[in-house]
Amino acid sequence: MKRVKTGKRRFAIFPAEIGWFPYLWLIYLVLPIINMLSESGTKMAVGYGLIALFTFTYRQLYFAEGEPRFFTWLGIQMSIIFILCMWYHPSYMYMGFFTANFIGWYTDRRNFTISLALFTLVQSAPLIKHAHTLGWRELIFMIPFLLIMVMAPFGIRSLYRRQQLEKELAQANEQIRSLIKGEERMRIARDLHDTLGHTLSLITLKSQLIEKLVDTNAEQAKLEAREIHNTSRSALRQVRELVSEMRTATLAGELQEARVILNSAGIELICHGHPRLAGISDLAQNIMSLCLREAVTNVVKHSQARTCTVTMETGSTDWLLSIEDDGAGLQAGYDAPEKNGLRGMTERLALIGGTLNIESHGGTKLTIRVPIVIKSRKEDSPDGD
Numbered sequence: 541m542k543r544v545k546t547g548k549r550r551f552a553i554f555p556a557e558i559g560w561f562p563y564l565w566l567i568y569l570v571l572p573i574i575n576m577l578s579e580s581g582t583k584m585a586v587g588y589g590l591i592a593l594f595t596f597t598y599r600q601l602y603f604a605e606g607e608p609r610f611f612t613w614l615g616i617q618m619s620i621i622f623i624l625c626m627w628y629h630p631s632y633m634y635m636g637f638f639t640a641n642f643i644g645w646y647t648d649r650r651n652f653t654i655s656l657a658l659f660t661l662v663q664s665a666p667l668i669k670h671a672h673t674l675g676w677r678e679l680i681f682m683i684p685f686l687l688i689m690v691m692a693p694f695g696i697r698s699l700y701r702r703q704q705l706e707k708e709l710a711q712a713n714e715q716i717r718s719l720i721k722g723e724e725r726m727r728i729a730r731d732l733h734d735t736l737g738h739t740l741s742l743i744t745l746k747s748q749l750i751e752k753l754v755d756t757n758a759e760q761a762k763l764e765a766r767e768i769h770n771t772s773r774s775a776l777r778q779v780r781e782l783v784s785e786m787r788t789a790t791l792a793g794e795l796q797e798a799r800v801i802l803n804s805a806g807i808e809l810i811c812h813g814h815p816r817l818a819g820i821s822d823l824a825q826n827i828m829s830l831c832l833r834e835a836v837t838n839v840v841k842h843s844q845a846r847t848c849t850v851t852m853e854t855g856s857t858d859w860l861l862s863i864e865d866d867g868a869g870l871q872a873g874y875d876a877p878e879k880n881g882l883r884g885m886t887e888r889l890a891l892i893g894g895t896l897n898i899e900s901h902g903g904t905k906l907t908i909r910v911p912i913v914i915k916s917r918k919e920d921s922p923d924g925d
Contacts, residue, residue: 594620618662625666636689644696789829791815798836805840813852827888834881835863843867861908870900
């Protein structure tokens with residue numbers, strides 16, 4: 541994750557978005573500082589200089605994340621550990637916990653492998669060199685910590701990649717929500733143009749006609765005024781329908797509405813499954829609910845059916861919603877995706893990776909599938925930093 545550079549920014553010891561976490565790690569530098577008190581003269585001064593430089597590289601690595609210089613600062617940090625372990629004491633190897641954390645930040649395999657190999661060499665070479673001077677108790681104590689430091693980057697890398705994927709998923713979901721809002725605005729605009737635009741134009745024409753008839757044919761003028769009244773009530777109903785469609789829909793709510801509409805049309809509703817699909821997101825449920833509403837409307841308008849069967853299931857890889865009727869079915873040569881709102885259903889489902897399948901054999905069956913698991917992106921290319 542590369543940080544966005546701005547023109548001017550205030551000086552910060554560590555990135556503000558990380559919080560206090562980097563400061564807590566600085567506590568572990570107390571041990572190397574105390575150990576260096578056993579040295580004297582120039583060797584002590586050089587040792588404290590190396591620890592100070594190590595601290596500086598620790599800060600720089602936080603700001604170099606995702607940039608080519610990240611590897612440079614990582615190399616300087618490993619070099620300092622190597623010098624301290626080779627020419628001072630192998631106990632400075634514990635400073636490697638800092639480096640192990642940063643190695644785990646690599647998401648591409650190539651840079652991760654190279655850095656981990658160098659780190660393993662830096663940590664193990666001093667132990668091999670000083671093995672004859674260290675007691676067996678010290679070696680037994682140090683070797684497990686060496687193994688932990690070498691293995692730690694794997695766990696940190698896995699955690700880091702998961703956090704990155706969660707961020708990307710959150711960004712993708714936010715983008716989908718924005719796309720859906722835009723699509724809904726376009727749909728509402730089309731409805732306003734196609735319905736209310738026509739209705740208001742009709743009211744205008746009839747009003748002009750009444751002005752001409754009021755003096756010559758009062759009875760006809762009354763009839764036209766009554767038509768205006770009916771047309772305006774129709775327009776009001778259309779506005780209410782548009783507003784109601786803007787509200788967040790649920791499968792349970794749409795099923796209740798579907799039962800009322802189908803019963804009024806003399807069509808029996810048969811339900812299989814529970815409308816509360818396990819683990820379904822609000823976004824997916826809203827889109828599936830709108831599709832159910834559109835499908836039921838088509839059944840009432842075009843199917844001439846006696847029964848309508850709605851099935852809802854949670855599969856291993858997707859959520860399933862099917863709407864089947866025993867009506868007349870689709871006519872030969874009927875281009876279903878282009879008619880009766882099915883095109884809009886297909887466009888909505890495409891936003892969440894869903895599919896719509898239409899069958900017509902002794903009736904019509906719509907099968908909607910929405911994937912539960914979003915496929916993870918392939919691992920980044922090895923170019924990396």
